[in-house]
Amino acid sequence: MAEELMERRYKRIVVLLVFSILLPTGVLATLSVFAQSREAELILTEMEQNHYAVARAICGRFDVELLSAEERIIRTANLFCPDEVTEEGMEDFFGLLRRRHRLVGEAALVSEGGEVVWPVEPFGVRGVARTGRRPFVEPTNPKEIEAQKRAVEAKILLDRLEHSGASDEEVERRTRRIIREVRDEEVVARARLMLAQVLVKRDVAEAKKVLREVFNSSAVVGGVPAALEAMLAFLDAGGGESDEVAHRAFKLLLDSAAMLKKAKFDALLARLKKHIKEGDLRYRGLERRLGALLSRWRMRRVVSDEIVPVIREYLKGVYHTRLRSRHIRRRVGDSGWEVYSYFAVERRLLYKEQRTRFVVVYRLNPEEVRSLLVFVLNRTGPAGEPRLRVKLFGKVAFSDDVGSEQFSVRYEPPNAVVPLLVEVYSAHVVKLRSWLLGRAVFNLLLVVFLVVLAGAGVLLVLRSVRREIDLARLRGEFVSSVSHELKTPLTSIMMFAEMLKEGRVRGQERLKRYSEIIAAESQRLFRMITNVLDFARIEEGRKQYQMQKTDMREVVHRSLVALSYHITSTGFTVETKIPDKPLQVLADPDALEQVTVNLLSNAIKYSRDEKWVGVRLEKRDSFVILEVEDHGIGIPEDEKGRVFERFYRTTISRASKSAGTGIGLNLVKTIVEAHNGKVEVESEVGKGSLFRVILPLMEEGSDGASADSGRRTADTDGTEGQSGDGRV
Numbered sequence: 001m002a003e004e005l006m007e008r009r010y011k012r013i014v015v016l017l018v019f020s021i022l023l024p025t026g027v028l029a030t031l032s033v034f035a036q037s038r039e040a041e042l043i044l045t046e047m048e049q050n051h052y053a054v055a056r057a058i059c060g061r062f063d064v065e066l067l068s069a070e071e072r073i074i075r076t077a078n079l080f081c082p083d084e085v086t087e088e089g090m091e092d093f094f095g096l097l098r099r100r101h102r103l104v105g106e107a108a109l110v111s112e113g114g115e116v117v118w119p120v121e122p123f124g125v126r127g128v129a130r131t132g133r134r135p136f137v138e139p140t141n142p143k144e145i146e147a148q149k150r151a152v153e154a155k156i157l158l159d160r161l162e163h164s165g166a167s168d169e170e171v172e173r174r175t176r177r178i179i180r181e182v183r184d185e186e187v188v189a190r191a192r193l194m195l196a197q198v199l200v201k202r203d204v205a206e207a208k209k210v211l212r213e214v215f216n217s218s219a220v221v222g223g224v225p226a227a228l229e230a231m232l233a234f235l236d237a238g239g240g241e242s243d244e245v246a247h248r249a250f251k252l253l254l255d256s257a258a259m260l261k262k263a264k265f266d267a268l269l270a271r272l273k274k275h276i277k278e279g280d281l282r283y284r285g286l287e288r289r290l291g292a293l294l295s296r297w298r299m300r301r302v303v304s305d306e307i308v309p310v311i312r313e314y315l316k317g318v319y320h321t322r323l324r325s326r327h328i329r330r331r332v333g334d335s336g337w338e339v340y341s342y343f344a345v346e347r348r349l350l351y352k353e354q355r356t357r358f359v360v361v362y363r364l365n366p367e368e369v370r371s372l373l374v375f376v377l378n379r380t381g382p383a384g385e386p387r388l389r390v391k392l393f394g395k396v397a398f399s400d401d402v403g404s405e406q407f408s409v410r411y412e413p414p415n416a417v418v419p420l421l422v423e424v425y426s427a428h429v430v431k432l433r434s435w436l437l438g439r440a441v442f443n444l445l446l447v448v449f450l451v452v453l454a455g456a457g458v459l460l461v462l463r464s465v466r467r468e469i470d471l472a473r474l475r476g477e478f479v480s481s482v483s484h485e486l487k488t489p490l491t492s493i494m495m496f497a498e499m500l501k502e503g504r505v506r507g508q509e510r511l512k513r514y515s516e517i518i519a520a521e522s523q524r525l526f527r528m529i530t531n532v533l534d535f536a537r538i539e540e541g542r543k544q545y546q547m548q549k550t551d552m553r554e555v556v557h558r559s560l561v562a563l564s565y566h567i568t569s570t571g572f573t574v575e576t577k578i579p580d581k582p583l584q585v586l587a588d589p590d591a592l593e594q595v596t597v598n599l600l601s602n603a604i605k606y607s608r609d610e611k612w613v614g615v616r617l618e619k620r621d622s623f624v625i626l627e628v629e630d631h632g633i634g635i636p637e638d639e640k641g642r643v644f645e646r647f648y649r650t651t652i653s654r655a656s657k658s659a660g661t662g663i664g665l666n667l668v669k670t671i672v673e674a675h676n677g678k679v680e681v682e683s684e685v686g687k688g689s690l691f692r693v694i695l696p697l698m699e700e701g702s703d704g705a706s707a708d709s710g711r712r713t714a715d716t717d718g719t720e721g722q723s724g725d726g727r728v
Helices: 002-080 087-100 142-164 168-181 185-199 204-212 226-237 242-255 262-273 281-316 366-380 427-501 508-540 552-562 564-570 589-605 637-642 651-655 664-674
Strands: 104-111 116-118 327-332 336-344 349-351 354-356 358-364 387-392 395-399 407-411 420-426 544-546 548-551 573-577 584-587 612-620 623-630 678-684 688-696 711-713
Touching: 002 087, 002 336, 002 366, 002 387, 002 407, 002 420, 002 427, 087 104, 087 116, 104 281, 116 281, 142 168, 142 185, 168 185, 185 204, 185 226, 204 226, 226 242, 226 262, 242 262, 242 281, 281 327, 281 336, 281 358, 358 366, 366 387, 366 395, 427 508, 544 589, 548 552, 548 589, 552 564, 552 573, 552 589, 552 612, 552 623, 564 589, 584 589, 584 688, 589 612, 589 623, 589 664, 589 688, 664 678, 664 688
Parallel strands: 573 612
Antiparallel strands: 104 116, 104 358, 327 336, 336 358, 349 354, 387 395, 387 420, 407 420, 544 711, 548 584, 612 623, 623 688, 678 688
16 A cells, blocks of 8 residues: 555656656747747748849849830831832841841741741742653654654653663663663753662762763752752762762752752752761851751741731730730740740731731840840849849850859749749858758757756656655565564564473473574574664664684584574585685674575575575685575576665565565675675576675785774675665
């Protein structure tokens, strides 16, 4: 009942300390960290809002400047647009528009019906002229009729040779004959091309000679100028003068674009590109012509495929459409962008003998857009801090010297004319973050330190309280055990003394035996009282020893005599191994006898059916070894270190219900250590235990009889060696 009361009090103390110290400290720490993080968040949010304001201001100013430039383009177009739509007039008009406004790139003119009037289609718009006359149109000169017949027959023969898979010898023989006999330019050019294909396999020089004869031909073979095909075949054959021939072929290809479809043009250009040296200055003019040609074609495709459907909707309410809606953004490749702007010409233009509304479409020049952006940044952008990096059309158009570690705010306007992204950097924010982080870490560490310190204090208090409670419980158990231990021999003494007093004992033998029992139990009672008194003196630091020259053999002998009745009555066999020569130590003989008796008593008390105890005394080097062994219940491995604690009893000893006080082994350890010795234990559960006492051997020539050295005080303050097995 008292133990349960102490346990409840301990739990109350724990709850009180947790709610009075740890919980408030933890709450204050949490509030402090939360307030710190909230403050940092507010400061950084304010800085971020300022950066967003800078980014929005730049984007807004750039948007205004771009729209103003486009308004100027509209005014110029309405002022200088020709009244009639002609190819020459459109060429002059758009040239003027590009010269006056560099923002204008490629441009187009679209009618309200969706027809792309400008730029004109560059590929496949001109028919292929024939070089020969149709035969038998009307009666002519017989020689001319005969020549036309030969040309038609030769053409049929060439078709058959081309598709029949004839041998090279037959192709060479027949094409040479056609070249000699036929005078039609187209047929002869075709025959020479076929002959060159055969000759190039065995005689490249002759094949190139045949091809050179076609270089100046105006004939068209298969929809391709024969001269161009001959030049490409000449280049494929390799050899000298390839640069000059390639230059002529390039020029002829560009001149023939109007009669070639785009797919055919691309195939011929791919063949030609293999023979053109990249970066050669002679091709720069031709490459510019090629770029303009492809640009016109691409502009027509983009306008007709993507912009015309939008323009038709735009023309339905042209006077009510906001300027900002007149832009089309188009993704090109993985990272590029194109922006097209369009507007309606104010007056109707004459086209195909009627007045029609037209829309001007132009692509914004990326370089001019970047120049306009730099102009805006120089006028509006901040000087110094914060720093900027602006991406235009998906690429970096402007960048200050920024570091990757600096704070960044990104802003992309949702309705911008061109794809624009502004990133704002500031080194001050990095410093601010570092300072806030440092202060937060310092406060957190300080709070953690205080919490840990408070927790450590609480744990120490709880440990001390727990210790006192455990000590009070052990003291209670000790008092109960001592009372029980003292009561057992005292009962025997009282019983036999009463029998002797009343004269109920008959016979000298029985009288002697009862007297021996009274004497033995008195000695046992005396040893118990001595143990308790010595334990109390040791705890108070008052224990003193009479140190003198002592023979350990005599100590063991007296101990066995003191326990002789107990050993005999319990049926134990004590096996001794004691040397013949004296083993002298400087010690208190009564204290050592108490050590030996306690060890023997434990061995007897905790033995099982095998009633055997071994006592060995020997000399090892400069030490005296006393070993007491039993075949009893043993000590668990994890409890060997605690058997010498005061009041401690092992789980096996408590389970065996053997009486004990828990101070016997504690006294053994304390006394032995006071004699500069040590105690060791070896044990295995169910097989027994062996206690070993090691004492220093007395040096030769020392008699230990000095009055000053014959008294020593135990080196203990009541806490050292707070252990005991409770096996006495």
